[in-house]
Amino acid sequence: GQQVMQIPQYQHVQEGEDFTTYCNSSTTLSNIQWYKQRPGGHPVFLIQLVKSGEVKKQKRLTFQFGEAKKNSSLHITATQTTDVGTYFCALDAGNMLTFGGGTRLMVKP
Amino acid sequence: DGGITQSPKYLFRKEGQNVTLSCEQNLNHDAMYWYRQDPGQGLRLIYYSQIVNDFQKGDIAEGYSVSREKKESFPLTVTSAQKNPTAFYLCASSKLAGIETQYFGPGTRLLVL
Numbered sequence: 001g002q003q004v005m006q007i008p009q010y011q012h013v014q015e016g017e018d019f020t021t022y023c024n025s026s027t028t029l030s031n032i033q034w035y036k037q038r039p040g041g042h043p044v045f046l047i048q049l050v051k052s053g054e055v056k057k058q059k060r061l062t063f064q065f066g067e068a069k070k071n072s073s074l075h076i077t078a079t080q081t082t083d084v085g086t087y088f089c090a091l092d093a094g095n096m097l098t099f100g101g102g103t104r105l106m107v108k109p
Numbered sequence: 110d111g112g113i114t115q116s117p118k119y120l121f122r123k124e125g126q127n128v129t130l131s132c133e134q135n136l137n138h139d140a141m142y143w144y145r146q147d148p149g150q151g152l153r154l155i156y157y158s159q160i161v162n163d164f165q166k167g168d169i170a171e172g173y174s175v176s177r178e179k180k181e182s183f184p185l186t187v188t189s190a191q192k193n194p195t196a197f198y199l200c201a202s203s204k205l206a207g208i209e210t211q212y213f214g215p216g217t218r219l220l221v222l
Contacts, residue, residue, distance in 0.1 A: 030208065031208065033210060041215075041216075042199055042213040042214060042215050042216050043152070043199070043201075043211075043213050044213070045210050045211070045212070048210065088151065088152070090211075091208075092207075092208040095206075095207045095208065096154075096157070096206075096207060096208070097207075097208050097209075097211060099144075099151055099152040100151065101150070101151040102150075102151050104149065
């Protein structure tokens, strides 16, 4: 079955430092989605990647889909306290979305 | 103002009691989902429904039941068979079933007294 690994599980950074979370799949994906969940909140859709090698940017966030479409990354440049939360990747598994375990980002001011 | 609503925000359950969590959407979405989230953990799928009057078990359906009598509504019942129900329950919907983008409600926190 579909294996989804998201690393790291936790990350503490100093405000202003960069942050990257990785999502790896055991199978080739048709697309991948990223969500953010603020503490105490609910997951909110950020972006979807479809094409091999695709790179998309949202302000300080850069999303990348691997050439083999088996992995993806989310990079945040110069983190701010508003970036705090858990970032989930979600990918197709038997025609259903499966969520990774998430990376919890904590930012020290 | 479209979206997904869940009620109540907090719910307390006594031992041996069934409780029902409400989920309503006015996005005209066909598919709806229920997830369970334990502290510091990811999302685990309980049940999903691709269309009215149809639903399927997810990864952790034991101790839960659902119904989908209306397109807008997908209530979740946590039965007394669920021995460890304390968790954060999230409802989501998508335009179609499958790998479509999901939109989440604000969640219900269930606590056992």
